[in-house]
Amino acid sequence: MKPGPRILLVDDDPGVLKGLRGLLSDEGFQPLEARSAAEAARLLDAPEGPPDLVLLDLRMPGETGLEWLARLPRPLPAPVVVLSGEASPAEAVQALKLGATDFVEKPPSPERLLTALRNALALDSLREERQRLLEELARPGHLVGESPAMENLRRLIARVGPSDAAVLITGETGTGKERVARALHLASGRKGRFVAINCAAIPATLLESELFGHEKGAFSGATSRRPGRFELAQAGTLFLDEMGDMPLELQAKLLRALETKEVERLGGTAPISVDVRILAATHQDLPRAVKEGRFRQDLFFRLNVMPLAVPPLRERPEDLLPLARAFAAEIAGPHVPLELAPGAEMALHAYRWPGNVRELRNYIERLNLLRGTGPLILTSEFLEGPAPQAQGSRRLAFGEKGYREHVEDFERDLIRAALEEGGSIAGAARLLHMDRGNLYRRIKALGLPVQ
Template sequence: MDDDPGVLKGLRGLLSDEGFSPVEARSAAEAVRLLDAPGQPPALMLLDLRMPGETGLELLARLPRPLPLPVVVLSGEASPAEAVQALKLGATDFVEKPPSPERLLTALRNALALSELREEQQRLREELARPGHLVGDSPAMESLRALIARVGPSDTAILITGETGTGKERVARALHLASGRKGRLVAVNCAAIPATLLESELFGHERGAFSGATTRRLGRIEQAQGGTLFLDELGDMPLELQAKLLRVLETKEVERLGGGLPIPVNVRILAATHRDLAQAVREGRFRQDLYFRLNVLPLSLPPLRERPEDILPLARAFAAELAGPNVPLELAPGAEEALRAWPWPGNVRELRNFIERQNLLRGNGPLTLTPESLTGPAPLKAATPSQLVLGQKSYREHVDDFERTLIKAALEEGGSIAGAAAAAGGPGQPAPPHQGARHPRRVSP
């Protein structure tokens, strides 16, 4: 998209010679019409920032998130701040005018390759999130798949609860796919966005609504038009925003910051939390009316330790995802028992991280799991310093474990807390000669 006929002519010739089929737009309005036209949408946008009427930056800011196509910015007059802003808004690359053919073609090919990779990742995520592909053989997972198939097509708000890492977002994706809604699934982690920014992130804003609001921006609710909004960690949403969210649920309308007119929205809302919202309501940290509005159909995910029969199927699925279907997953003697016995405090997420770690360490052979490959499978008191593997735990965790082992040994030797303090040279006890004052370390400048 460019308004300079000379630039358009040069780009058209270069791109046609390289096998592309360029389509021209001389304004933001023309570009939007091309994107909204029926048929195959463009595979990539080459965007000039300096345009008559709506600028390239303004167009980039109001496109849906994630961007519907990769964008490479081409400009000869942009300031460094504008270049940074374009990249923050999702542009893949920034190329200065006049570009060399090699530089421009490299930027375009990299953008297309990155887009293909993201599409493949999204396809795999959606495939794994389908109700029939929610991995697990336990009765709890069978019931969950049946429930998703039954309630997925409705527009009812659903509250998904469960410990951190149990797979709440994957269940939300499965519900969205089962709904048949044509719009996108838009996810917002309410705990990851500062409270001062969350309102703008959800509801959007008009140009000039506050300092720094240089362009209109659609909020996540509007971006989910015709689809599903997934509010993760809803229990961390500030009370004042809970009231605004309740209004959206009741009126099916949203108001941008700085805007005066309500905008109709057709959005299904799913919410998830690891917190006890009923307790939060009693303590005044969560609105009771919003809790009742969202808790029409509560859906609770059991922790992984309560469904050990799902551990091995999940491990095989993660191995295929991370190492590829051609890399076999092998279990050494005792590995399956160790996997089932491990408490998995981080639930499914911890299991995936464990498989990813073993895949990174496997070399070129099969992905082999052993009882020793689990983080800290044996008590540290049975290990000598040469047996400790720093890669399994952080330095701080090793120090904490060593201190616990030392205290336990001192208690066993001293027979009481006072005796342990004497054995360890604690406060009030004479320190052994080698425990004198530390000398400062010399640090090279």
């Protein structure tokens, strides 16, 4: 019989450990025990690998469970369920913010505790499967597209990936630069993780801490030591997305880290050696930013060892249908076909796709939300606006009507389409996943003819 999941019990109370050990063993789990944060840390780093789940008490002598949880690497090496009888509501909330999956009060009922453990294990399994699928999609051979531009991109990734050279990935917003970065990481063969950070999404005051980490007490709110993204990417790849938005003062510190291969946490006194491959991406014109003084020239040269441009979607029309079909399979499932109405393929190629691959994916997702139970049908009418519209829709004249009137017009078009396809109010209600009585009231309120 396959052994059950390994559960690390972290609690300083021998009686609690004994009770938990018996319950978990009876349910097919393999309990491991630690009576302090230090002992738990050793078990996390054991040769056989981390446990499948950690059941953590917050109140322990020495380093508390909350402090230990705060300094664990992100993502957590194993899902964490907190078990405590003395924690305040603020501590419970803090534990969940730090990544704990659930909070169970002592003394727990066996049913409540086992449900929390099984839910946490199931959620972790889903996360692992999602990561596996992301990595599969990111492999050079799985970068969807049949155009010469994509073929050339795959060849470059295969050649550049195994090196440690910095790569600057450029391209318009939505072209898929992070997917290219993931493909480079997978082609590199590096044993560490792929760690990404969006330099434009994090406030400048926090970005330095996110990159380099901080020591306890380094600034207000730094209640424990926390490693930065450089440390988390040790022996792996650090992807600096939207690099052009990094503040100038932080660019100097990043350059020093790249040249010395060392980082220093905020509030720290000793440098930490890092072995990290750097990939950067931007939609900005960095040479122009250098000329305007918004980006350091020396950092640009350090990152631009191997420039790699991702072409916009409008320049590779051969990829439109393969991408649409791939997104349909991803969003609606492999068994839901993508059908093209007359004229749809011509319209697909005529549209400029200013949002690139991201816009196409969003469009397919909206089609899926409107499709009911049938196939995904791509029509030629979507070019009348950036979003797909129900049958009978028209261009909006924003100066003529207010927001509520536009919403009601869209609702009328949607209900008309559902009534036509469903053949009756009952059929339309099934397509729209709403109560038939509610749909009837909306039909009357919107002044539509009752069928």
